[in-house]
Amino acid sequence: MEIPKAYDPKLAEERHYARWEAQGCFAPEINRDPAAPVYSIVIPPPNVTGSLHMGHALQHTIMDVLARYHRMRGHRTLWLPGTDHAGISTQIQVEKLLKKEGTSRHELGRDKFLERVWEWKERYGGEILSQMRREGASVDWSRHRFTLDEGLSRAVREFFVRMYEKGWIYRGEGLINWCPKDQTALSDLEVDKVTKKDGQLFYLQYPVKGSDRRVTVATTRPETMLGDTAVAVSPKDARYADLVGRTLVLPVVGREIPVVADHFVDPEFGTGAVKVTPAHDPNDYQMGRRHDLPQVKVIDQHARMTVEAGREFAGLDRYEARALVVEKFEALGLLERVAEYEFSISQCGRCATVIEPLLSVQWFLKQAALGQKPLELMREQRAPHFVPETPYEKVYTNWLEGLHDWTLSRQLWWGHRIPAWYDEAGNVYVARTEEDARRQAGTDDLTQDEDVLDTWFSSALWPISTLGWPDETDDLKTFYPTSVLVTARDIIFLWVARMMMTGVEFTGERAFDDVYITGTIFDRHGQRMSKTKANGVDPLVVFEKYGVDATRIVLASIGTTDTRWNDTQVESYRNFANKIWNAARFCLLNSEGAQVGKGFAGEPKTWALHDRWIMSRLQKATRDTTQSIEAYDFHAAVQTIYHFFWDDFCDWYIELSKADVAAPDASPARDAARSRALTVLEQALRLLHPFMPFITEELWLRLPGVGTDQLHAAYKHAEPTVMLAAFPQPREELIDERAEGEIQSLVELVSRVRNIRAEMGVRPGEAVRLLVSAPDAALRAVFESGAQQIARLVRASEVAVGDSISAPKASARAVLAGGAEVAVPLEGLIDFAQERERLGKEREKLGKEAEKIEAQLANPNFVGRAPAEKVAELRQRSEDIAQRTRMLAETLEALAD
RNA sequence: GCUCGCUUAGCUCAGUGGUAGAGCACACGCUUCACACGCGUGGGGUCGUAGGUUCAAGUCCUACAGCGAGCACCA
Numbered sequence: 001m002e003i004p005k006a007y008d009p010k011l012a013e014e015r016h017y018a019r020w021e022a023q024g025c026f027a028p029e030i031n032r033d034p035a036a037p038v039y040s041i042v043i044p045p046p047n048v049t050g051s052l053h054m055g056h057a058l059q060h061t062i063m064d065v066l067a068r069y070h071r072m073r074g075h076r077t078l079w080l081p082g083t084d085h086a087g088i089s090t091q092i093q094v095e096k097l098l099k100k101e102g103t104s105r106h107e108l109g110r111d112k113f114l115e116r117v118w119e120w121k122e123r124y125g126g127e128i129l130s131q132m133r134r135e136g137a138s139v140d141w142s143r144h145r146f147t148l149d150e151g152l153s154r155a156v157r158e159f160f161v162r163m164y165e166k167g168w169i170y171r172g173e174g175l176i177n178w179c180p181k182d183q184t185a186l187s188d189l190e191v192d193k194v195t196k197k198d199g200q201l202f203y204l205q206y207p208v209k210g211s212d213r214r215v216t217v218a219t220t221r222p223e224t225m226l227g228d229t230a231v232a233v234s235p236k237d238a239r240y241a242d243l244v245g246r247t248l249v250l251p252v253v254g255r256e257i258p259v260v261a262d263h264f265v266d267p268e269f270g271t272g273a274v275k276v277t278p279a280h281d282p283n284d285y286q287m288g289r290r291h292d293l294p295q296v297k298v299i300d301q302h303a304r305m306t307v308e309a310g311r312e313f314a315g316l317d318r319y320e321a322r323a324l325v326v327e328k329f330e331a332l333g334l335l336e337r338v339a340e341y342e343f344s345i346s347q348c349g350r351c352a353t354v355i356e357p358l359l360s361v362q363w364f365l366k367q368a369a370l371g372q373k374p375l376e377l378m379r380e381q382r383a384p385h386f387v388p389e390t391p392y393e394k395v396y397t398n399w400l401e402g403l404h405d406w407t408l409s410r411q412l413w414w415g416h417r418i419p420a421w422y423d424e425a426g427n428v429y430v431a432r433t434e435e436d437a438r439r440q441a442g443t444d445d446l447t448q449d450e451d452v453l454d455t456w457f458s459s460a461l462w463p464i465s466t467l468g469w470p471d472e473t474d475d476l477k478t479f480y481p482t483s484v485l486v487t488a489r490d491i492i493f494l495w496v497a498r499m500m501m502t503g504v505e506f507t508g509e510r511a512f513d514d515v516y517i518t519g520t521i522f523d524r525h526g527q528r529m530s531k532t533k534a535n536g537v538d539p540l541v542v543f544e545k546y547g548v549d550a551t552r553i554v555l556a557s558i559g560t561t562d563t564r565w566n567d568t569q570v571e572s573y574r575n576f577a578n579k580i581w582n583a584a585r586f587c588l589l590n591s592e593g594a595q596v597g598k599g600f601a602g603e604p605k606t607w608a609l610h611d612r613w614i615m616s617r618l619q620k621a622t623r624d625t626t627q628s629i630e631a632y633d634f635h636a637a638v639q640t641i642y643h644f645f646w647d648d649f650c651d652w653y654i655e656l657s658k659a660d661v662a663a664p665d666a667s668p669a670r671d672a673a674r675s676r677a678l679t680v681l682e683q684a685l686r687l688l689h690p691f692m693p694f695i696t697e698e699l700w701l702r703l704p705g706v707g708t709d710q711l712h713a714a715y716k717h718a719e720p721t722v723m724l725a726a727f728p729q730p731r732e733e734l735i736d737e738r739a740e741g742e743i744q745s746l747v748e749l750v751s752r753v754r755n756i757r758a759e760m761g762v763r764p765g766e767a768v769r770l771l772v773s774a775p776d777a778a779l780r781a782v783f784e785s786g787a788q789q790i791a792r793l794v795r796a797s798e799v800a801v802g803d804s805i806s807a808p809k810a811s812a813r814a815v816l817a818g819g820a821e822v823a824v825p826l827e828g829l830i831d832f833a834q835e836r837e838r839l840g841k842e843r844e845k846l847g848k849e850a851e852k853i854e855a856q857l858a859n860p861n862f863v864g865r866a867p868a869e870k871v872a873e874l875r876q877r878s879e880d881i882a883q884r885t886r887m888l889a890e891t892l893e894a895l896a897d
Numbered sequence: 898g899c900u901c902g903c904u905u906a907g908c909u910c911a912g913u914g915g916u917a918g919a920g921c922a923c924a925c926g927c928u929u930c931a932c933a934c935g936c937g938u939g940g941g942g943u944c945g946u947a948g949g950u951u952c953a954a955g956u957c958c959u960a961c962a963g964c965g966a967g968c969a970c971c972a
Binding site: 764 | 900901902903908909910911915916919920921922925926927929930931932934935936937938939951952953964965966967968969970971972
């Protein structure tokens with residue numbers, strides 16, 4: 001068998017995915033156990049406009065690790081993929097295209113435009129899906145869903161109608177966030193608050209009618225004064241008490257406006273008097289309603305001044321109008337002052353245009369009503385369980401406690417059209433279909449609402465709509481509630497909370513048991529990766545450079561941590577993949593006569609010490625990995641497997657077993673040793689598979705003896721693949737603490753001798769003699785029977801073991817645990833002064849530690865109050881140190897002669 | 898303004914009240930028959946600062962500093 005020395009990830013990456021998919025490994029139907037527990041995940045549907053970024057790769061890796069792990073556990077596993085139509089983004093994308101062609105959506109008309117968007121979606125919307133295949137994502141493609149699919153659209157209409165019938169969805173006038181560039185309303189969550197550091201606060205004076213008095217108000221938006229219909233002061237403010245109820249004359253405009261008292265006004269802030277513009281400010285809107293103030297709209301949808309703003313202002317841009325207003329006030333002597341002021345402005349989350357609060361008629365959802373059940377679920381059952389719990393459980397709960405109405409309608413064409421129809425008289429009919437609406441209206445002469453729904457409206461239904469709701473499908477019954485939701489923190493409100501709302505509302509059950517919030521990946525300098533900064537690291541480039549598996553295991557390891565990306569991490573796991581490759585290469589080059597599975601044969605008591613040891617280590621690694629994955633602690637899981645594989649298996653086990661495994665002549669003992677190595681390797685590949693699917697499959701298939709036997713019982717009918725192998729279960733009976741202790745002694749001996757060789761400058765090729773002593777017979781037996789292994793590992797010509805040492809004075813020595821000692825005769829090489837110094841340093845180290853321990857043991861409070869077990873442990877250590885110190889002292893004394 | 902998080906080796910990060918860790922980087926030595934994407938050895942930390950609780954604090958509490966995030970209707 002030809003096996004290259006270096007692992008080439010591309011080979012495996014190209015070879016296995018299509019086969020897995022073709023054999024149906026990703027679909028839950030592969031599981032033939034009717035009693036199998038169910039495990040399900042729905043993917044956060046990426047935008048059709050999107051291409052894969054590191055955040056996706058992180059989320060997908062976590063989901064794939066979970067899916068593959070549970071599948072190997074024999075669970076009926078579904079990971080459902082899909083994409084989101086992404087209303088605004090997609091529409092903007094296509095509109096840009098049209099602009100290049102010299103046309104526009106308005107020129108095309110609604111139907112033609114939508115045709116173009118669908119065309120675009122078919123052509124480019126699949127990019128992210130093919131990128132997911134590259135990642136190795138084990139999603140069930142047969143269940144792929146798109147938010148505009150007929151089934152999902154039906155769910156959207158059902159949701160809308162039911163909420164309307166409950167009175168939770170309504171149409172009405174409200175002050176909404178308007179993006180003057182995208183020409184649509186936006187919900188509060190689609191607006192970003194951005195700090196404006198170089199802002200200005202203008203102090204404007206309004207004359208009191210029939211008096212010389214002036215009231216000063218402060219504003220960051222002077223142009224809105226054209227729409228002022230009152231000035232408000234605090235009811236508790238003595239300074240203005242006599243003014244309440246009096247009239248002001250609005251400068252420039254000349255309108256007479258009242259002074260009202262409202263509790264909203266903070267007398268401590270600014271001048272204590274606030275201009276009130278009900279049509280253009282959320283707070284003023286509320287105050288306007290409380291005091292029944294007129295609403296004067298002075299800014300339009302394009303952020304230009306209206307006719308109502310006055311002839312001089314009409315048609316001006318809002319910023320031009322601002323300058324002009326300020327100029328006029330100055331001319332009138334009514335501009336008191338302009339102060340530098342830091343405040344925050346609202347920007348469109350998509351195009352960063354400054355939002356204009358506008359009065360308009362839109363559809364709204366009373367989220368507070370829908371949020372009650374999720375809130376109860378959290379309070380009573382603490383569900384869903386957030387990972388990490390802090391801070392997300394609280395963030396989620398706090399948001400649910402303060403819900404505002406959700407502006408649902410968008411003035412776009414791409415999306416789910418609002419299922420509301422109007423007759424000629426303007427009466428509205430909300431229905432699941434146009435036929436229904438006609439029946440309700442008693443006429444065919446209806447016009448459908450022009451607007452579409454917020455993209456997140458359909459996303460809110462994702463876990464149930466993808467599984468077939470509102471129908472009671474088998475999928476819905478089987479896979480809902482889903483097991484876990486994996487996503488980034490920025491959509492906890494936009495998406496996570498809302499899925500919980502609809503899920504609980506329509507099924508009575510939570511949408512998912514757990515919510516796993518991934519960390520954020522920053523660039524090397526700690527900056528958020530973004531398109532505009534062009535500092536993003538492209539996952540595909542990293543895949544290309546280091547391999548998919550290496551990238552995945554790094555991402556899994558990152559998990560919930562915010563981290564700065566650095567390639568060196570991936571490089572080190574690329575090296576790990578190569579290490580796995582070469583360990584397997586060694587096993588395979590020495591596999592004649594051996595078979596996977598036979599490694600467990602025979603009574604463990606009869607196995608070689610190093611075999612008992614590696615099997616024990618394997619069980620612990622298996623146990624710890626399982627526990628870590630179950631606890632979503634992927635970092636710990638990766639560390640466990642990494643160190644088991646590299647340190648235990650490669651550095652020690654392969655070296656300790658080499659003489660047996662690579663013996664020149666065939667024998668049952670050699671077969672057994674080879675089988676053992678192969679079996680441990682095979683088990684390790686299974687542990688690694690969820691993290692590194694490609695290399696594990698590539699190697700696993702090459703192992704002699706793998707087949708149906710290794711598959712989980714639920715998959716016995718399937719073609720052999722490590723993907724469907726049973727995830728290892730720890731076998732407690734193979735945990736052997738004694739063997740672990742003995743190998744630890746052996747490892748210590750080898751390490752100390754290697755240290756002596758390096759420090760004393762023994763040439764690498766030169767063999768040394770070892771004189772080993774151990775007072776304990778059992779320990780002596782370990783060294784005696786391991787003499788050949790020790791000799792091989794330290795390049796010794798001889799390893800003499802006895803109950804005491806009589807070594808030449810010209811020897812380097814080391815004291816070991818359990819009172820053991822080793823001497824390496826180094827005639828001619830040893831410099832006595834140097835050796836004395838080396839040993840002296842060690843004695844000093846021991847001395848310091850002894851001092852600390854003695855102090856603690858001398859403390860009656862410690863001995864009295866600490867657990868007896870801790871005290872005993874410390875006494876044991878103290879004795880061990882004392883013994884070593886004594887032995888070192890003797891050695892030093894002997895050297896001094 | 899409120900809430901929360903982070904601060905551990907040169908870098909990126911683990912760390913469960915009981916002997917401070919990993920990978921990379923660094924230094925020295927190695928063509929040792931799986932692997933130089935490797936092997937062996939070594940150096941490197943007042944765990945942000947100051948208090949407190951405790952027999953014992955990187956770990957728990959308080960304050961402060963720096964960095965970051967989220968929320969909020971302060972004109």
